[in-house]
Amino acid sequence: MGKLIKVSKALTIAGSDSGGGAGIQADLKTFQELGVYGMSVLTAVTAQNTTGVQGIFPVPIEGLEAQLASIGADLTPDAIKTGMLFSSEYIERTAYMIKKFQWENVVVDPVMIAKGGATLLGEDALQAMKTYMLPLAKIVTPNIPEAEALTGIKIDSSEAREEAARVLYEAGADHVVVKGGHFGNGEYVSDLVFNGIEMVELTEKRIQTKNTHGTGCTFSAALAAELASGKKTENTIVSAKKYIQTAIEHGIDVGSGHGPVNHFAYRRVPHEQY
């Protein structure tokens, strides 16, 4: 009999993107590329492609709970990421199950709106996200509109972004990453990282492309994969940033709208190692 290899396991709790660029598809591809065993719990199925979201079909809440129970009974994840959680009820149930199983290394990507403008999370869910998910988060990864919605702060300057990061930290997240994809359109894109002590900006060249579908999902999945592998939180943020940068830079030609990023690129294209 062959010898079994020990692997780290990562779980995504998110929506399905039929187009394969965002949601659980982006997450599982990223887990695989980063060498961890990927598992998925679906909150909703979206009919989606690179031009937009054509439909949203939630999984019944009992189905969400049953999937989480199946994982909990057999396959303890080394890290988790949450993506589209659909509604306040689904957020509460997810948080309850994470606590019940005492799962750690939770990355919360507070997905609210798809790139084309479709709403992926109800307004009523904002408070639930703050109350139930932020206290569980080792890392929370809002983009600018999400950080604005969660904090009520208009982010029109670096100071305002820092203020928002503080508010999210106070709400219970261990590390806050306010992503900068939607922050200006200069030569560089920077993500602000706050760990309760210092503010650090991670800066990369802004790639001029319309193919940014799934960037947020991919980034948070890379964080979960690296946490599952046992990296220190600060190091996971640096390497996840490299992963997403490489994936955007070496774009692929798929679909006629906002295409996906290249999940293979990090493994195939030479890059600095962390």
Ligand SMILES: Nc1ncnc2c1ncn2[C@@H]1O[C@H](COP(=O)(O)OP(=O)(O)O)[C@@H](O)[C@H]1O
């Ligand atoms: N054009 C770009 N060039 C380089 N990095 C980008 C670009 N757009 C987004 N990113 C990076 O991709 C990640 C996701 O960013 P963002 O677009 O802000 O989030 P979301 O996909 O959740 O809206 C962040 O690390 C951000 O800095």
Ligand SMILES: Cc1ncc(COP(=O)(O)O)c(N)n1
């Ligand atoms: C099912 C699903 N989940 C999340 C997103 C957001 O994607 P992005 O990473 O581009 O913000 C999406 N478009 N669809």
